[in-house]
Amino acid sequence: MPEKFSEVTLILFASTLIILLLTGLVVVSLFINQRRKYRFHREKFEMKTNFDRELLRSHLEIQSQAFESISRELHDNVGTLISIAMVHIRSMSVPATETEKIGEVDGLLNEAMDSLRDISRSINPENINRLGWQKSFVTELDRVRKTKLFNVHYSEEGIPFGIEIQKQIIIFRILQETLNNIVKHSCGSQIYSHVCFTNNMVSITIRDDGKGFEAGQPGEGAGIKNMRSRAAMLPAVLDIGRGVERGTIVKLTYTEQTT
Amino acid sequence: MNAKLLISTLPLLVVGCAAAVSLVSFRRHYPAALRKLSVFWVFNFCVDLCGHITKYYGLKNHWLYNIYFWLMYLVLAYLYDRQVKNKYVHLAIRAFYIVFPLLVLAESLVSGIDKLQTLMLVAGSIFMIFLAAAYFRQLYLSEDNESVARDPWFWFSFGFIIYFGCSVPFLGMLNYLWSHYKEFTNFYYSYFCNSFAILLNLLIITGFLCQRNFQKSR
Numbered sequence: 001m002p003e004k005f006s007e008v009t010l011i012l013f014a015s016t017l018i019i020l021l022l023t024g025l026v027v028v029s030l031f032i033n034q035r036r037k038y039r040f041h042r043e044k045f046e047m048k049t050n051f052d053r054e055l056l057r058s059h060l061e062i063q064s065q066a067f068e069s070i071s072r073e074l075h076d077n078v079g080t081l082i083s084i085a086m087v088h089i090r091s092m093s094v095p096a097t098e099t100e101k102i103g104e105v106d107g108l109l110n111e112a113m114d115s116l117r118d119i120s121r122s123i124n125p126e127n128i129n130r131l132g133w134q135k136s137f138v139t140e141l142d143r144v145r146k147t148k149l150f151n152v153h154y155s156e157e158g159i160p161f162g163i164e165i166q167k168q169i170i171i172f173r174i175l176q177e178t179l180n181n182i183v184k185h186s187c188g189s190q191i192y193s194h195v196c197f198t199n200n201m202v203s204i205t206i207r208d209d210g211k212g213f214e215a216g217q218p219g220e221g222a223g224i225k226n227m228r229s230r231a232a233m234l235p236a237v238l239d240i241g242r243g244v245e246r247g248t249i250v251k252l253t254y255t256e257q258t259t
Numbered sequence: 260m261n262a263k264l265l266i267s268t269l270p271l272l273v274v275g276c277a278a279a280v281s282l283v284s285f286r287r288h289y290p291a292a293l294r295k296l297s298v299f300w301v302f303n304f305c306v307d308l309c310g311h312i313t314k315y316y317g318l319k320n321h322w323l324y325n326i327y328f329w330l331m332y333l334v335l336a337y338l339y340d341r342q343v344k345n346k347y348v349h350l351a352i353r354a355f356y357i358v359f360p361l362l363v364l365a366e367s368l369v370s371g372i373d374k375l376q377t378l379m380l381v382a383g384s385i386f387m388i389f390l391a392a393a394y395f396r397q398l399y400l401s402e403d404n405e406s407v408a409r410d411p412w413f414w415f416s417f418g419f420i421i422y423f424g425c426s427v428p429f430l431g432m433l434n435y436l437w438s439h440y441k442e443f444t445n446f447y448y449s450y451f452c453n454s455f456a457i458l459l460n461l462l463i464i465t466g467f468l469c470q471r472n473f474q475k476s477r
Contacts, residue, residue: 008436009443012428016451019424026395027417033399034407041404 056233064125064169071124074116082113118143122176125169133168134160134195137175137204141193144179150191150208158197163256170230171204171254174238177227178206178250186210188247203253213240213248266449267314270456271307277460278304281467292341293411293467299334300463303327321375328376329363332383335419339390342412348393355386374434381431384423391416391423411466418462425455 086109094102121127122143128136138154145152163171182191188210196203224240231238236254243249281297283289306327313320333356340352359382366376394416398407407413429436429447436444 006440008432008440009447012432012447015428016425019427020421023417023420023424026392026420030395030399030407030413037402038404038406 053233056229060170060230060233067123068125071120071127074120079113079116079120082109082116085109086113118146128169128172129165133163133172133175136172137193137195140172140176140179141191144183144191147183149183150189153190153192154195155193156195156197158202160197161200161202161256163202163254167234167254170234171236171252174227174230174252175204175206177223181213181223182206182208182210182248185213186248200256201253202256203251205249205251207243207247207249209243209247212242212246263449266453268311270453270460271304271311273457273460274300274304274307277463277467280464283467292338295334296338296415297467299331303331319373322372325367325372325376325379328380328383329359332359332387335387336390339394343390343393343397345393345397348390351386351389359383359386375430377431377433380433381427384427384430387419387423388427391419395420409469411469414462414466414469418459418466421462422455422459426452 086106089102089106089109092102118139122136122140131139134156141152141154144150179191182188186208188208190209192205192207194205196205227240228238231252234254236252239249239251239253241249278297278301281293281300284293284297306323310320310323313323336352336355336359340349343349359379362382363376363379366378370376394412398410398413429452433444436447
């Protein structure tokens, strides 16, 4: 121990203690500041996510209303006009030489009426509400099958579970956009779709044998972007990739949150 | 091995551990600054080892520590120059590069290098505290979201502030204390200065092992 406890030793101990305390204070304040900063960033991120979600929701609502209105117009206005045209044609007294042509016109109008009805149904959100996303999807596949451009294969496994109506509409719109893309761009002849339910998860795979498509490329269209936005809104995982040999595989995986 | 020898050897062991752990920076994706610090810490260990050997044989080794501290302050200033992104701090480091060697030269001429150069130690230590504080300020104002606990330079700065901060009053008066209170000086050096050195090296080890993802931050 020291010879005597002088002022010098007191100064030494006191200054050391003060420096230690100050350093401790600085470090603690740094940690507190860091925590505050982290909380602020998290809140900002959550606010931005909520804002984006609300924006997308309102966008989808507007789109849904627009679809509903178009569907109604098609059904009530254009549909009625075609029906009237058909009635007029059928009530016409035509010479025997023109009967065949009139029959063809009647057939074409019938076909137009069927197509119109199908389109009207597929875009009407109320229809999806009534049938559910799965039946609507099967109806959509039938519509594609009717074009006779594709052989459509459908399979499912597992036990279906209930999904909120708004989410069902989003799921259906993603699948509908996928089918539209296949019809428009794939140049293939086969469509394979598989729906698999496991516990509270559903995964829908749609595959074609067309020319294929590379996702994530700069030229990715608005349709794919919309699909991704919709999937993010659910939230669900959307994988778009090339098929093993050719074509494209689109896989949507949605997990129902259990509360 | 008696207790006194054990107490004086313990910091050497911790410095050795810190030097060994610092070598991890050569194995992973660590930045160059950490590798340079690692090389310096191995040098630090070698100097400390030489210091202990010379002390054991009763040889005066103040000249060794004088040279070591000259290098240490210059190397740390150089490394902080790359860490602190403030033009005034950079200017201060440039000024330090000019003023410090002049101070060393003047003190060497006046007191020689056989005696511990306390003026140089105080000036260098205060500048190191300033650099560490500047780094803390940078962390405080940073928008980076990564935890400071994962920043090696946070731990190093923490260690330097404690080590230099607590050593400055003692080292500044060391020659005076040595001539007037020899026993107390021995006591303070053995228990306090060594504890601060151990703490510094533990914080250096923490800094090298804090697992920041350098690959991601590049």
